[in-house]
Amino acid sequence: MHLSAGKLWSLRRLADTNGRFKMVAVDQRPPIMDLIKQRKKVADASYEDVAAVKEILTRNLAADCSAILLDPIWAYSRSIAHVRPGQGLLLTLEDHAFAETPGGRISREIADWSVEKIKRIGADGVKLLAWYRPDADRDVCRRQQDLVERVGKACVEQDICFLLELLVYPLPGEHGQTKDYIEHSAKRPELVVESLRTFTDPRFGVDIFKLESPIAAPHVPDPNSAEARACQQWFDALGRATTRPWVMLSAGADMKAFRHILTYAYRAGANGYLAGRAIWWAAAQMYPDLGSMDQALKADAISYMCDINRLTDDLATPWRNHPAFVAETSLYGAGPHFPKNYGVALQP
Numbered sequence: 001m002h003l004s005a006g007k008l009w010s011l012r013r014l015a016d017t018n019g020r021f022k023m024v025a026v027d028q029r030p031p032i033m034d035l036i037k038q039r040k041k042v043a044d045a046s047y048e049d050v051a052a053v054k055e056i057l058t059r060n061l062a063a064d065c066s067a068i069l070l071d072p073i074w075a076y077s078r079s080i081a082h083v084r085p086g087q088g089l090l091l092t093l094e095d096h097a098f099a100e101t102p103g104g105r106i107s108r109e110i111a112d113w114s115v116e117k118i119k120r121i122g123a124d125g126v127k128l129l130a131w132y133r134p135d136a137d138r139d140v141c142r143r144q145q146d147l148v149e150r151v152g153k154a155c156v157e158q159d160i161c162f163l164l165e166l167l168v169y170p171l172p173g174e175h176g177q178t179k180d181y182i183e184h185s186a187k188r189p190e191l192v193v194e195s196l197r198t199f200t201d202p203r204f205g206v207d208i209f210k211l212e213s214p215i216a217a218p219h220v221p222d223p224n225s226a227e228a229r230a231c232q233q234w235f236d237a238l239g240r241a242t243t244r245p246w247v248m249l250s251a252g253a254d255m256k257a258f259r260h261i262l263t264y265a266y267r268a269g270a271n272g273y274l275a276g277r278a279i280w281w282a283a284a285q286m287y288p289d290l291g292s293m294d295q296a297l298k299a300d301a302i303s304y305m306c307d308i309n310r311l312t313d314d315l316a317t318p319w320r321n322h323p324a325f326v327a328e329t330s331l332y333g334a335g336p337h338f339p340k341n342y343g344v345a346l347q348p
Contacts, residue, residue, distance in 0.1 A: 001324060001325045001327060001328075001329050001330070002329075002330055002331070002332040003329055003330070003331065003332060004156075004159050004331075004332045004333075004342075005159065005331060005332070005333075005342060006158070006159025006160055006161075007159060007160070007161055007207055008329070008331060009124075010124045010125050010160055010161030010207070011161055011207065011208075011245070011319060013067070013087075013088040013124045014066060014067040014088035014090065014124055014125055014161065014208075015066055015067075015088070015271075015272070015318070015319055016066040018313070018318055019271075019318030019319045019320050019321070020066070020271060020272045020312050020313065020316045020317075020318055020319070021066060021067070021208070021245070021247045021271055021272025021273065021274065021312075021316075021319065022064075022065050022066040022067075022272055022273065022305075022308075022309050022312055023065055023066060023067040023068065023069060023088070023090065023247065023272065023273065023274040023275075024061050024062070024065040024067075024068050024069065024274075024275065024276065024279060024305070025068075025069040025249075025274055025275060025276030026054050026057045026058050026061070026068060026069060026070055026071075026075050026079065026276065027069045027070055027071040027075060027092040027127070027276075028276055028277065029050070029071060029074070029096035030096055031252070031277065031281075032045070032050055032053050032054070032284070033045040033050060035053075035284060035287055036049050036050065036053070036287065036288075039287050039288050040288060047074065049288075050074045051074045051075070051077070051078040051079075052078070052290065053284070053287065053293075054070070054071075054074055054075040054078060054079050055075075055078040055079050055082070056290060056293060056294055056297070057079075057280050057284075057297070058070070058075065058079035058082045058083065059079070059082040060294065060297040060298060060301065060302065061279065061280065061297065061301060061302070061305065062082050062083050062084065062087065063084070064302060064305045064306065064309065065087075065305070066087070066088055066272075067087060067088025067089060067090055067124065067125075068083055068087065068088070068089060068090070069090040069091070069092065069127055069274060069276075070083075070089070070090070070091060070092070071091070071092040071110075072091055072092065072110065072113055072117075072118075073110070076091070076121075088124045088125070089122070089123045089124050089125075090123060090124065090125040090126070090127045090163060090274075091118045091121065091123045091125075091126065091127065092110070092127050092128075092129075093109050093110065093113065093114075093115065093118065093126050093127065093128045093151060094107050094108070094109060094110065094127075094128050094129045094130070095107070095108050095109060095110045095111070098131060101137070101140060102137075102172055103136055103137025103139060103140040104131070104133055104136030104137050104140035104141070104169075104171060105131035105136075105140070105169055106131075106140060106143055106144065107128075107129065107130050107131055107144060107147055108147070109147075109151075114154070115151060115154035115155055115157075115158050115160065116154070116158055118158075118160065119158040119159075119160045123160070124160070124161060125160060125161035125162070125163050125207075125208070126151065126154075126155055126160055126161070126162055126163065127163045127164075127165060127210070128147075128148065128151050128162070128163070128164055128165065129165040129166075129167065130144050130147065130148055130164065130165070130166060130167075130199075131144070131167055131168075131169050132144055132166050132167070132168065132195045132198070132199075133168055133169065133171060133191060133195070134191060134194045134195055134198060135171075135191065136171060145198070145199075145204075148164060148199060148204050148206075149203055149204055149205075152203070152204045152205025152206060153205060155205055155207075156205050161207045161208065162205055162206055162207045162208075163206075163207065163208040163209075163210055163274070164199060164204070164206045164208070164209055164210065165210035165211075165249060165274075166192075166195050166196060166199065166209070166210070166211060166212070167184075167212055167251070168184055168187045168188075168191045168192055168195060168212070169184050170184050170186065174186065183212065183213075183216055183217060183251040183252055183253070184216070185216050185218070186216075187214075187216060189214035189215055189234045189237075192211070192212060192213075192214040192234075192238070193214060193234070193237045193238060193241055196209060196211060196238060196241045196242065197241050200241065200242065200243040200244070202243075206244055207244055207245070208244060208245050208246065208247060208271075208319075209242055209244060209245070209246040209247070210246075210247055210248075210249050210274050211238060211242075211246055211247070211248060211249065211265075212248075212249055212251050213235075213248070213251070213253070213261045213264075213265075214234040214235065214237070214238060215231055215234060217251065217252075217253035217254070217257040217258070217261065218257065220257055220260050220261055220264070221260070222260060223260055223263040223264055223267075228264075231264060232264055232267060232268070235264040235265055235267065235268040236267075236268045238265070238268060238270075239265075239268035239269040239270070242269075242322075243324055244322070244324055245271040245319040245322045245324070246265075246269075246270050246271060247270060247271060247272045247273050247274045248261055248262055248265045248270055248272075248273045248274075248275070249273075249274055249275060250273075250275035250276060250277055250278030250279070251277075252277045252278075252281065253277075253278050254278065254281075254282075255278055255279075255282070255304050257278075258275065258278035258308070259307070259308060259311065262308060262311055262312070262315075263311065263315065266311070266312070266315035266316045266317070267315065269317050269322070269323075270316060270317065271316055271317050271318065271319045271322060272312055272316050272319075273308065273312065275308075278304075279301050279304055279305055279308075280297060280301045282296065282300060282301070283296035283297045283300060283301050
């Protein structure tokens with residue numbers, strides 16, 4: 001496997017020294033905004049209130065992760081000072097607002113934001129969330145695929161890691177309707193696997209997949225129970241389908257459920273996690289008492305992170321051992337002519 005200099009460096013910086021991803025997400029927007037509106041009984045969450053929550057999360061959690069994911073509007077300006085200079089940094093590209101059409105959801109980028117700006121800011125990776133249902137309207141699927149392909153090509157041009165997050169969702173008329181950023185409780189596991197297969201095509205240029213559990217978190221059994229075998233088969237299907245390293249997202253699962261999900265995923269070959277609410281949502285319930293929230297993060301969230309970090313050390317596969325890198329990973333264009341070779345696009 002040949003990797004361009006920028007993408008190889010990105011993958012190394014996003015992982016820990018042993019090649020496992022232990023990444024924390026602080027880019028959530030609607031969940032934090034909704035919490036603030038509910039607790040303060042206001043129609044809109046102010047910029048300052050949202051930014052303050054993200055800052056307290058970053059200040060407490062950044063030290064124990066291999067990389068952190070920030071959004072460029074509410075998180076970056078207030079929180080970047082709490083990120084270690086040697087730590088991996090991901091920045092969000094997608095707008096949290098999406099178009100809900102009769103045929104399915106359509107994502108878009110944040111206005112005035114781009115892969116080029118993320119690269120210029122010094123980040124190690126671009127994160128894009130794409131709502132996707134392979135059985136959605138054909139035009140909706142095409143538009144979502146076009147977005148991912150465009151971002152993938154831009155990441156090749158800028159030589160930066162592309163992390164794609166995929167989420168299935170309820171189509172109009174289906175059970176479990178929600179417009180919130182929460183797990184679709186009635187999702188079908190085959191749709192999760194098929195969505196992944198769509199974007200393993202090299203034309204999309206994905207370097208890391210951020211995947212949801214194929215089984216809704218409340219229905220994931222204890223990995224050591226009699227019911228574990230059937231559940232494991234769906235995680236194994238994800239592992240077989242991936243063509244690049246993959247990490248698990250938490251999608252609002254509670255701490256116990258997410259630990260179960262990670263165990264299944266690691267047994268299937270996953271390379272780590274990129275999670276947010278499973279780590280810090282319980283502490284966020286102390287809002288608007290930021291002092292109590294800070295104490296809860298220190299007492300519970302950090303302890304939980306240490307626990308899943310140990311689990312990751314014990315069970316996760318280092319990204320260099322992913323089947324895509326079964327042969328020795330080498331630097332694209334290496335050798336005496338590297339100055340000339342670098343800059344020649346390594347197409348996905």
